[in-house]
Amino acid sequence: MSSAGFLSTPEPDEAARRLFDEDVADVGYVMNASRLWAYQPATMTGLFDLLGETAHGLTFRQRAVIVSACASAHGDSYCSLAWGSRLAGATDAETAAGVLRGDDGGLTDAERALAAWVRKVVRDPNRTTESDVRALRDNGFTDREVFAVTAFTALRLAFSTVNDALGARPDAAFRTSAPAAVLDAVTFGRPLDDA
Structure with a gap:
Protein backbone atom coordinates (compact mmCIF):
# COMPACT_ATOMS: atom_id res chain seq x y z
CA MET A 1 0.00 0.00 0.00
CA SER A 2 1.42 3.39 -0.97
CA SER A 3 1.16 6.47 1.20
CA ALA A 4 -1.74 7.53 -1.06
CA GLY A 5 -3.71 4.52 0.15
CA PHE A 6 -4.78 1.96 -2.41
CA LEU A 7 -4.01 4.32 -5.30
CA SER A 8 -0.56 5.22 -6.54
CA THR A 9 0.54 8.75 -5.76
CA PRO A 10 -0.31 10.85 -8.82
CA GLU A 11 2.23 13.01 -10.58
CA PRO A 12 1.56 16.33 -8.84
CA ASP A 13 0.34 19.25 -10.89
CA GLU A 14 0.63 22.86 -9.74
CA ALA A 15 -2.48 22.62 -7.54
CA ALA A 16 -1.23 19.43 -5.87
CA ARG A 17 2.18 20.99 -5.28
CA ARG A 18 0.45 23.92 -3.54
CA LEU A 19 -1.42 21.41 -1.36
CA PHE A 20 1.86 19.65 -0.51
CA ASP A 21 3.61 22.96 0.20
CA GLU A 22 0.80 23.97 2.58
CA ASP A 23 1.23 20.67 4.46
CA VAL A 24 4.97 21.18 4.80
CA ALA A 25 4.43 24.73 6.05
CA ASP A 26 1.70 23.63 8.51
CA VAL A 27 2.94 20.27 9.84
CA GLY A 28 6.41 19.76 8.37
CA TYR A 29 5.61 16.92 5.96
CA VAL A 30 3.19 15.96 3.18
CA MET A 31 0.17 14.25 4.75
CA ASN A 32 -1.09 10.95 3.36
CA ALA A 33 -4.56 12.44 2.84
CA SER A 34 -3.04 15.18 0.68
CA ARG A 35 -1.23 12.59 -1.45
CA LEU A 36 -4.60 10.94 -2.04
CA TRP A 37 -6.47 14.19 -2.73
CA ALA A 38 -3.72 15.17 -5.19
CA TYR A 39 -5.93 13.43 -7.74
CA GLN A 40 -8.41 16.30 -7.37
CA PRO A 41 -6.87 19.06 -5.25
CA ALA A 42 -9.52 21.54 -6.39
CA THR A 43 -12.21 19.23 -4.99
CA MET A 44 -10.45 19.12 -1.61
CA THR A 45 -9.98 22.89 -1.64
CA GLY A 46 -13.63 23.40 -2.55
CA LEU A 47 -14.76 21.00 0.16
CA PHE A 48 -12.67 22.76 2.78
CA ASP A 49 -13.90 26.17 1.59
CA LEU A 50 -17.45 24.88 2.00
CA LEU A 51 -16.61 23.46 5.43
CA GLY A 52 -15.23 26.84 6.45
CA GLU A 53 -18.36 28.60 5.24
CA THR A 54 -20.60 26.09 6.99
CA ALA A 55 -18.66 26.27 10.27
CA HIS A 56 -18.81 30.06 10.35
CA GLY A 57 -19.74 31.02 13.90
CA LEU A 58 -18.59 27.76 15.48
CA THR A 59 -15.65 28.06 17.87
CA PHE A 60 -12.50 26.02 17.30
CA ARG A 61 -13.36 23.93 20.36
CA GLN A 62 -16.87 23.23 19.01
CA ARG A 63 -15.42 22.20 15.64
CA ALA A 64 -12.96 19.92 17.43
CA VAL A 65 -15.80 18.28 19.37
CA ILE A 66 -17.85 17.86 16.18
CA VAL A 67 -15.06 16.35 14.09
CA SER A 68 -13.81 14.10 16.90
CA ALA A 69 -17.33 12.77 17.56
CA CYS A 70 -18.02 12.43 13.83
CA ALA A 71 -14.77 10.67 12.95
CA SER A 72 -14.87 8.25 15.87
CA ALA A 73 -18.54 7.38 15.31
CA HIS A 74 -17.66 6.70 11.66
CA GLY A 75 -14.64 4.59 12.66
CA ASP A 76 -12.18 6.92 10.93
CA SER A 77 -8.82 6.66 12.68
CA TYR A 78 -7.12 9.36 10.58
CA CYS A 79 -9.44 12.26 11.44
CA SER A 80 -9.90 10.91 14.97
CA LEU A 81 -6.16 11.20 15.60
CA ALA A 82 -5.87 14.59 13.89
CA TRP A 83 -8.88 16.21 15.54
CA GLY A 84 -8.61 14.30 18.81
CA SER A 85 -5.16 15.87 19.14
CA ARG A 86 -6.62 19.30 18.38
CA LEU A 87 -9.40 18.74 20.90
CA ALA A 88 -6.77 17.73 23.48
CA GLY A 89 -5.09 21.08 22.88
CA ALA A 90 -8.39 22.90 23.40
CA THR A 91 -9.34 20.85 26.49
CA ASP A 92 -7.02 18.10 27.75
CA ALA A 93 -5.92 14.67 26.52
CA GLU A 94 -8.31 12.71 28.75
CA THR A 95 -11.35 14.73 27.66
CA ALA A 96 -10.40 14.28 23.99
CA ALA A 97 -9.85 10.54 24.47
CA GLY A 98 -13.23 10.33 26.18
CA VAL A 99 -14.99 11.98 23.23
CA LEU A 100 -13.28 9.53 20.87
CA ARG A 101 -14.60 6.66 23.02
CA GLY A 102 -18.09 8.19 23.29
CA ASP A 103 -17.66 9.40 26.88
CA ASP A 104 -18.36 13.14 26.99
CA GLY A 105 -17.95 13.66 30.74
CA GLY A 106 -15.26 16.32 30.32
CA LEU A 107 -17.40 18.51 28.06
CA THR A 108 -19.86 21.26 28.89
CA ASP A 109 -23.59 20.47 28.69
CA ALA A 110 -23.82 22.25 25.32
CA GLU A 111 -20.82 20.31 23.97
CA ARG A 112 -22.32 17.02 25.18
CA ALA A 113 -25.53 17.82 23.31
CA LEU A 114 -23.48 18.67 20.24
CA ARG A 137 -32.04 24.21 21.42
CA ASP A 138 -32.20 23.66 25.19
CA ASN A 139 -28.42 24.11 25.24
CA GLY A 140 -28.49 27.42 23.42
CA PHE A 141 -28.21 26.42 19.77
CA THR A 142 -30.41 28.26 17.29
CA ASP A 143 -32.06 26.47 14.37
CA ARG A 144 -29.52 28.16 12.06
CA GLU A 145 -26.69 26.70 14.18
CA VAL A 146 -28.32 23.25 14.24
CA PHE A 147 -28.44 23.32 10.45
CA ALA A 148 -24.80 24.47 10.26
CA VAL A 149 -23.62 21.73 12.64
CA THR A 150 -25.53 19.10 10.66
CA ALA A 151 -24.19 20.28 7.29
CA PHE A 152 -20.65 20.54 8.71
CA THR A 153 -20.93 16.98 10.05
CA ALA A 154 -22.16 15.63 6.70
CA LEU A 155 -19.33 17.34 4.83
CA ARG A 156 -16.72 16.00 7.27
CA LEU A 157 -18.25 12.57 6.82
CA ALA A 158 -17.80 12.89 3.05
CA PHE A 159 -14.11 13.75 3.50
CA SER A 160 -13.58 10.81 5.87
CA THR A 161 -15.42 8.43 3.57
CA VAL A 162 -13.14 9.18 0.63
CA ASN A 163 -10.02 8.79 2.77
CA ASP A 164 -11.23 5.58 4.40
CA ALA A 165 -12.56 3.92 1.25
CA LEU A 166 -9.32 4.56 -0.63
CA GLY A 167 -7.10 3.32 2.21
CA ALA A 168 -5.45 6.51 3.47
CA ARG A 169 -3.64 5.56 6.67
CA PRO A 170 -3.02 8.03 9.49
CA ASP A 171 0.38 9.67 9.17
CA ALA A 172 3.23 7.99 11.06
CA ALA A 173 3.95 11.34 12.72
CA PHE A 174 0.89 10.85 14.94
CA ARG A 175 2.97 8.32 16.91
CA THR A 176 4.86 11.22 18.43
CA SER A 177 2.54 14.20 17.90
CA ALA A 178 -0.74 12.78 19.27
CA PRO A 179 -1.19 12.60 23.04
CA ALA A 180 -0.85 9.07 24.42
CA ALA A 181 -4.45 9.05 25.67
CA VAL A 182 -5.71 9.94 22.17
CA LEU A 183 -3.54 7.23 20.57
CA ASP A 184 -4.87 4.69 23.08
CA ALA A 185 -8.50 5.71 22.41
CA VAL A 186 -8.25 5.15 18.65
CA THR A 187 -8.65 1.38 18.46
CA PHE A 188 -10.64 1.47 15.20
CA GLY A 189 -10.09 2.24 11.56
CA ARG A 190 -6.89 1.92 9.58
CA PRO A 191 -3.59 1.52 11.43
CA LEU A 192 -0.93 4.19 11.52
CA ASP A 193 1.32 4.37 8.46
CA ASP A 194 4.63 2.56 8.80
CA ALA A 195 6.65 5.18 6.93
Missing part, protein backbone atom coordinates in the same frame (compact mmCIF):
# COMPACT_ATOMS: atom_id res chain seq x y z
CA ALA A 115 -21.47 15.42 20.37
CA ALA A 116 -24.63 13.33 20.90
CA TRP A 117 -26.31 14.97 17.90
CA VAL A 118 -23.27 14.45 15.68
CA ARG A 119 -23.07 10.76 16.55
CA LYS A 120 -26.76 10.31 15.69
CA VAL A 121 -26.28 12.08 12.36
CA VAL A 122 -23.32 9.84 11.52
CA ARG A 123 -24.74 6.52 12.71
CA ASP A 124 -28.34 6.76 11.53
CA PRO A 125 -29.64 10.13 10.32
CA ASN A 126 -33.08 8.66 9.67
CA ARG A 127 -33.53 8.00 13.38
CA THR A 128 -33.03 11.58 14.57
CA THR A 129 -36.08 13.12 16.22
CA GLU A 130 -37.55 16.48 17.12
CA SER A 131 -36.49 15.83 20.73
CA ASP A 132 -32.87 15.42 19.56
CA VAL A 133 -33.07 18.89 18.01
CA ARG A 134 -34.78 20.20 21.13
CA ALA A 135 -31.80 19.02 23.20
CA LEU A 136 -29.61 21.29 21.11
